[in-house]
Amino acid sequence: MEQEKGLVLLVTANNPQSQLFIDYLHQQLDCSVSVVAPGTEWKGKDASPAVALLDADHIDEATMQQWHVRGAESSNMSLAAFNLRDEEHAVETLSAMNLQGVFYRSDSLDMICKGLTILLEGNLWMSRSLMTRMIQFFRRQQLNSYRPVCGLTHRELEIIAMLGTGASNIEIADQLFVSEHTVKSHLYNIFRKIKVHNRLQAVNWARQNLGAPPPLIGRRQRTESQLSSLHPS
Missing domain, CATH: 1.10.10.10 (Winged helix-like DNA-binding domain superfamily/Winged helix DNA-binding domain)
Structure with missing residues (x-):
């Protein structure tokens, strides 16, 4: 029954603090919650909606890229990052990979649960100001694509x-x-x-x-x- 309602994959170091976070999510969310250690291969099924919640404090760039690939290949998985420092950190991360959700270190547990629920429904979770900045960012990229890039071959x-x-x-x-x-x-x-x-x-x-x-x-x-x-x- 729980599996049909979705899955949250917490990609972080498995320690007592992360276990407390998992227990809280179990209590608040009507879905399954699992922890995946960074660098560990996840072989779960792709049948139900899933959110991979990537811990920016414990994941290096190569691991982020692996999940970027995995998210692009999956029709039911949304990617979100948490423990981001601020909006500047979010812009930097979003410019490197496709994320559907963003959570900051200052976000409350209730706010994180609300965002995960929205993500499991297939919607985006990020602030209006962040979305505006990313729209402007991609518009600049689109303009750059129509002219030579510093003479690079x-x-x-x-x-x-x-x-x-x-x-x-x-x-x-x-x-x-x-x-x-x-x-x-x-x-x-x-x-x-x-x-x-x-x-x-x-x-x-x-x-x-x-x-x-x-x-x-x-x-x-x-x-x-x-x-x-x-x-x-």
């Missing part, structure tokens, strides 16, 4: 997008079937063209000018084991 655009997924030089080389030395040369040219000094600055520039990175998927068919290591199903 198609290959350089591919590489800078992969930086946003947390891919290493070796992983980028593997994806593009080039040498690691070639990737380093491309990165040097990218940094020079967009006037940044390191990978983090390049990723932030890409988020502001190119949008959320695409899922890290190879352009040739890989073996089943390689796929599962990159994209947990």
